[in-house]
Amino acid sequence: MKPWILGLTGGIGSGKSAAAEHFSTLGIHMVDADHAARWVVEPGRPALAKIVDRFGEGVLLPDGQLNRGALRERIFQSEDERRWLERLLHPLIGEEIVANLARAESPYAILVSPLLVESGQHRLTQRVLVVDTPEHLQLERTMRRDSVSEGQVRAILKAQAAREDRIKHAHDVLLNDGDLEHLHQQVERLHQFYLGLRGGQP
Template structure:
């Protein structure tokens, strides 16, 4: 029987990567949408050629990889250019994710995506697990992890789906307001629950 797909999401600094890593250590096939997004613009992939054709050689680093900072700057200034890029990349990222999920051998598989709700990727999933963290902890953790100023983290929080919007779509919520041990115990509890679901439904 094909594994059913669990969507795992959460805001920046919520601990979704740590949760995903623990699910993976329990033998669950996990696919990270961010990795797929990076992979579709690797050198030699058609998307990178299209980006350079549209925006010019300044989109490439000296080693032939995508100059993300230049691209980000370009699309932030122009909503049409951003739309063009999304139309190019979203279907490719979707195909990449689907191909990777196809390889899953575990009873269920996980799609990890910070933009699960906004990007429409939730259509690929049967259930959604939101890793939720109080905002002051998100700020603290992200500033510590990425050594970035508070304003920058607040700007990212604003751009991501609002917490209420994410929680509205959640089938389960993992409240990550304690330490890593607590997070891992919660993951194990949910894993047992998910193993008993047929096709993602109780």
């Protein structure tokens, strides 16, 4: 039987990666949209050439890889440039994700994506799990993890869907406001529940 697809999302610093990792240790096939986003701009792929045509050599590192920091700076300053980049990359990322999900052999597979709702990737899934965290914890965790300023984290939070929007699309919400062990217990409980579902539905 073909596995059904669970979409896993959450804002920056919510702990969605830690949750995804734990699902993975339980034997669930995992596709990370961020990884797909990196693959489509590898040197030699058509998307990277188009990005350089548009933004110039300044968005490349000396070894020919994409300089994400430089590109991020350019698109955060301009809504139009951000939209152009999304129009280029979203379809390619979608194809990469679909191909990878098709290789799944676990009872269900997980698509992890910070922009699951905003990018329309939730349409590839049968069920959506949101890892939700109070905003003060998101700020604290991200600043600690990435050594960035509160202003930078707030800008990213603003670009991502509001918590309310995300939760509106959720079938399940995992509240991650405790320690890692608490998170793992909730993942295991959901995993048992998901094993009993057919096509993502009870």
